[in-house]
Amino acid sequence: xxxxxxxxxDAEPASLHQRILADISDRIMSGEWAPGHRIPFEHELSAEYxxxxxxxxxxxxxxxxxxxxxxxxxxxxxxxxxxSQAAILEIHDIKxxxxxxxxxxxxxxxxxxxxxxxxxxxxxxxxxxxxxVLELTCRHFAGAQPFCHEDRLVNLAAVPEAADExxxxxxxxxxxxxxxxxxxxxxxxTAVGAEAETAAALNxxxxxxxxxxxxxxxxxxxxxxxxRFTYAAGSHALVARFTPSQS
Amino acid sequence: xxxxxxxxxDAEPASLHQRILADISDRIMSGEWAPGHRIPFEHELSAEYxxxxxxxxxxxxxxxxxxxxxxxxxxxxxxxxxxSQAAILEIHDIKxxxxxxxxxxxxxxxxxxxxxxxxxxxxxxxxxxxxxVLELTCRHFAGAQPFCHEDRLVNLAAVPEAADExxxxxxxxxxxxxxxxxxxxxxxxTAVGAEAETAAALNxxxxxxxxxxxxxxxxxxxxxxxxRFTYAAGSHALVARFTPSQS
DNA sequence: CGCTTCAATATGTATATACATATCACGAAA
DNA sequence: TTTCGTGATATGTATATACATATTGAAGCG
Numbered sequence: 001x002x003x004x005x006x007x008x009x010d011a012e013p014a015s016l017h018q019r020i021l022a023d024i025s026d027r028i029m030s031g032e033w034a035p036g037h038r039i040p041f042e043h044e045l046s047a048e049y050x051x052x053x054x055x056x057x058x059x060x061x062x063x064x065x066x067x068x069x070x071x072x073x074x075x076x077x078x079x080x081x082x083x084s085q086a087a088i089l090e091i092h093d094i095k096x097x098x099x100x101x102x103x104x105x106x107x108x109x110x111x112x113x114x115x116x117x118x119x120x121x122x123x124x125x126x127x128x129x130x131x132x133v134l135e136l137t138c139r140h141f142a143g144a145q146p147f148c149h150e151d152r153l154v155n156l157a158a159v160p161e162a163a164d165e166x167x168x169x170x171x172x173x174x175x176x177x178x179x180x181x182x183x184x185x186x187x188x189x190t191a192v193g194a195e196a197e198t199a200a201a202l203n204x205x206x207x208x209x210x211x212x213x214x215x216x217x218x219x220x221x222x223x224x225x226x227x228r229f230t231y232a233a234g235s236h237a238l239v240a241r242f243t244p245s246q247s
Numbered sequence: 248x249x250x251x252x253x254x255x256x257d258a259e260p261a262s263l264h265q266r267i268l269a270d271i272s273d274r275i276m277s278g279e280w281a282p283g284h285r286i287p288f289e290h291e292l293s294a295e296y297x298x299x300x301x302x303x304x305x306x307x308x309x310x311x312x313x314x315x316x317x318x319x320x321x322x323x324x325x326x327x328x329x330x331s332q333a334a335i336l337e338i339h340d341i342k343x344x345x346x347x348x349x350x351x352x353x354x355x356x357x358x359x360x361x362x363x364x365x366x367x368x369x370x371x372x373x374x375x376x377x378x379x380v381l382e383l384t385c386r387h388f389a390g391a392q393p394f395c396h397e398d399r400l401v402n403l404a405a406v407p408e409a410a411d412e413x414x415x416x417x418x419x420x421x422x423x424x425x426x427x428x429x430x431x432x433x434x435x436x437t438a439v440g441a442e443a444e445t446a447a448a449l450n451x452x453x454x455x456x457x458x459x460x461x462x463x464x465x466x467x468x469x470x471x472x473x474x475r476f477t478y479a480a481g482s483h484a485l486v487a488r489f490t491p492s493q494s
Numbered sequence: 495c496g497c498t499t500c501a502a503t504a505t506g507t508a509t510a511t512a513c514a515t516a517t518c519a520c521g522a523a524a
Numbered sequence: 525t526t527t528c529g530t531g532a533t534a535t536g537t538a539t540a541t542a543c544a545t546a547t548t549g550a551a552g553c554g
Contacts, residue, residue: 014506014507015506015507015508016507016508017507017508026467028428029428029429029430029466029467030467031427031428035428041533041534041535042534042535043534051508051509052508052509052510052511053509053510053535054508054509054510055507055508055509057535057536057537058507058508060535061535061536071534071535071536072516072517072534072535073515073516073517073518073533073534073535073536074515074516074517074518074532074533074534074535075517075518075533075534075535076534076535077534077535081425086335086336086337086338087335087336087337087338087432087434088333088334088335088336089333089334089335089336089434089487090333090334091333091334181275181276181277181278181281182489183276184488184489185334185488185489186486186487186488186489187334187336187485187486187487187488187489188484188485188486188487189436189458189484189485189486189487190458190480190481190483190484190485191438191439191456191457191458191459191478191480192438192456192480192481193455193456193480207456208440208456209438209439209440209454209455209456209457209480210438210456211436211437211438211458212438215489217489219276220276220277231438233437233438233439233440233456234437234439236437237435237436237437238434238435238436238437239433239434239435239436240336240433240434240435240436241431241432241433241434242429242431242432242433242434242462242464261536261537262536262537262538263537263538264537264538288503288504288505289504289505290504298538298539299538299539299540299541300505300539300540301538301539301540302537302538302539304505304506304507305537305538307505308505308506318504318505318506319504319505319546319547320503320504320505320506320545320546320547320548321502321503321504321505321545321546321547321548322503322504322505322547322548323504323505324504324505495554496553496554497552497553497554498551498552498553498554499550499551499552499553500549500550500551500552501548501549501550501551502547502548502549502550503546503547503548503549504545504546504547504548505544505545505546505547506543506544506545506546507542507543507544507545508541508542508543508544509540509541509542509543510539510540510541511538511539511540511541512537512538512539513536513537513538513539514535514536514537514538515534515535515536515537516533516534516535516536517532517533517534517535518531518532518533518534519530519531519532519533520529520530520531520532521528521529521530521531522527522528522529522530523526523527523528523529524525524526524527524528
């Protein structure tokens, strides 16, 4: 969640604890209360606003969860120095992404192989035991041009139904999303020079710069899938919205 | 942020509302409660757990803020379908990043120019009015090799003190962090082929693939800085942790 | 049959109260 | 002077209660 959620600069928060929260957050953002500053005690704020301590507590607890302040028993609450910046990266469906460009979308399956997992596969999936996996490569087109090359490994132990799906019509990404609730995932974003296979798939010169997004997904501690998306440089940018700090 | 914040799979949450929150979140994650499912009413849960409605309310409110459920008056609370996947991208300080590689860190200022903002500057900063800006370019080294090229624009209207700082010793990033509380930022991650200037700065061939991270920062609606970090491909990867759904 | 009205219901917010818990400061004992 | 204990203090959690508010479903009326 974004945890912070419209924390400041709102028109007129309806509820009292939201107003208190916004007031304090504004004073921190404006620099009036610098990092390290002790904000008034709960009982002081409750007196100031003429409300109960619980109401103030609700506001301060949310500020603490948002990482704006730090609460210390017996000492009070203090403005925190934003420490580890965290950005919220929204991962869009490729189809909608292409649609946003105003171009017609097309999906094409390039290859589909079922096999016993190799050590390399297990490495990619973060799998310990051997088992069957499904490797899919495919292309996503924006108009006539290939937009994205996808190389995906699916753990058939976690998603046995995938063995019965051809993926000639449906891209594996949306198919999996609609089937598996996931609890965790990990992204890795890098730049590479295109290798022969992806260069051919994307219709670009070998060695030309590409953006690579790798994603590993777990559902309840079981590895589900690993996917590597490759975009030609310039065709794609990842955009992230920022939120100040997180615990 | 994370609102979500350690929402599930914890050892043993101390407080009751945290336990309720974790229980529900687990049932959603496991798929037991599919999207659209109506979770028990507050009064039912309070009966089940033998606690007051306020305690249940606290848990459910947090789940709603985290985006896992949707609450509707008179109807109840429903499991939401994760819509836009969002990943939390942690942005680390370059110095600590290099330190994590076990290499000695060095910072070097390449250029420093103060000027009236050009239209291009205003475009980069998202600035309407003209005003003075400071452009800095610098390099971050990991061992003997240049690790990152930084090109930064600082809005002097928002940070006048920056005009008096030489930035020969201190990198502008940490300097700004310690001075300006920010409320929002926007990231853009792309891949490019190195241009002449950055290729020279990074000691790589022109046109070789690079990862570019651009960041625009606001403090209380005022543009503060725009920075473009360029890393040679292979030297750097952005890693993001996933959280399911967000509002 | 369609419209309005109304009451029932679940959530949203706020209160006063209570006790738990971590921590700091001060003073007593070694 | 150092160490230990003890009380004061601010936050953390939970409760029972109250009323506000949005929404739904059903009753009542034209």
